[in-house]
Amino acid sequence: MNPFSPVRAPGGRPLLACALVGVALAVTSIGMELTDAEPHLVMWVGVGAGALFLAALPLARGVGDDALTLRAGLLIGAGAGAVLAVIGLWRATGRDQPVVLLLLVPSLLLLITAALAVREARLAAHARRMKQLRARLQGQEDERRRWAQELHDQTLQDLAALELWLASLSRTHDPDRLAAGVEDARGMVHEQIGVLRHLITQMRPLALDTLGLRAAVQDLAHRAEGEVTVACDVERLPAGLPPDTQVAIYRIVQEALSNAVQHAHCHRIAVRATNDGSQLVVTVRDDGRGLPDPASGDAPSTSFGRIGMRERAESLGAHLTWSTPEGGGTMVTLRVPEAARPHS
Known part of the structure; x- marks a missing residue:
């Protein structure tokens, strides 16, 4: 299996399987209803479709726009399955106006709520894009x-x-x-x-354009040396990363090195890149005074440089953290998912 193959959905293959089988069952239930198939069978097929869509919901991880839209779509599918199940049950009772029709009300409410959730997700995504655009221009x-x-x-x-x-x-x-x-x-x-x-x-670092990300990061580490010793092990940085990914990783490492040299009062810094098969992990660790006190106003959440680092990471769908490792100092850890890495 190619470790750089793109992820099809936020929950991977289990989510994709549940969603596809759910769609197949929903289509089958509709077809059975149109051909006057046995009502109980129509009901259970609809129940199965709704259950699969609901089972897929916990697998739709993430907080991005695509994940929110996907979860809303799964809710719509679950509501459609519920409606099909209620119609099958209605036909199975053999009544003209059975009490079971009341079950249609919450099912339809679920459909309407999910549709509104999709609309709100799109509006929120548009608002976020506009905010990011304004921040980028600023x-x-x-x-x-x-x-x-x-x-x-x-x-x-x-x-x-x-x-x-x-x-x-x-x-x-x-x-x-x-x-x-x-x-x-x-x-x-x-x-x-x-x-x-x-x-x-x-x-614009010339080394990034001419020699690639690995050499550019090594050049960063070399230029940071002076009063501190910098060890750089980034041989596992893959070649062929998308340009925006390269720039983001470079700028995050650059800012982390700058913060360590200027503010950490450290003697040694280590820059390292590893690949665990599911994500690329880039760390910058120093042996300095550690993370600042939040009350000082220089905490990771308030520093302008660190805010920029976090925004660059979020643009990749990556995860950026600051921590105090065993032995003291500060470690900046960037975890880049498969989707932002090169595809074969």
Whole structure:
């Protein structure tokens, strides 16, 4: 079996089997009703269809829009099975107006409720998409503002200073002072080249486009080394991941490394990727001071950087957690499901 095969439904194959058999029984019950088949048989086939749809409900896991719509659809199927069962029972009684018709009322209410649930799920999904779009646009504006501030405060100011320095050199007639000044100017230009390269890498890592996610994460770990030691074991990162998945994993690791280096007061950081056959697990662990106190205002739920990390994970349908492992420190764990990984 190919471990990268796509998941057909949030509950996998058991859910798919229950739903398909339920649909088959419901269609069979309708056909039997149209052909005046034995009423008790029609009733039990309808009961079986409704029971299968209800049995599939606990298997429809997840909180996404697709999962909510699927559960509402299963409720509609269960209601349809109940209606078919009641019709079969009605015919089996042999009465013109049996009391059993009262059972149609809750069955129809179930159908109406499920239909309304589908509508509400779609409206909620639309509202979430609009909110995410607004947040994304705001994030882009904030990012542009940050780059503009960075360029203005550092690069532009340094280039202006370089211009003044070159202007002063143009008026000198001392060969030694001119040579020293040119050397200083070269150093300033070299420094600005490094700053611009860093900014470009922050905006879009070249290694991610040219060498792939594995090399890009290894480059992140290498650049984070200095006052801390970074161990990087990401050989299990699969090749051929979708571009959005690569970017999300890269940015999450980047932010986790940045938080560890700047705020954790740690000495060692370990970046690791594993694959347990059902999901890709990427961890960033440090030996620092551990998770911040929620009362400090720097908890994972309130930090802007961590909010961005969580939003990137949610965009993949992945699960992101912060924990304090045995031995102290902080571990950031990203669990990427099969659906976001490469398909054969």
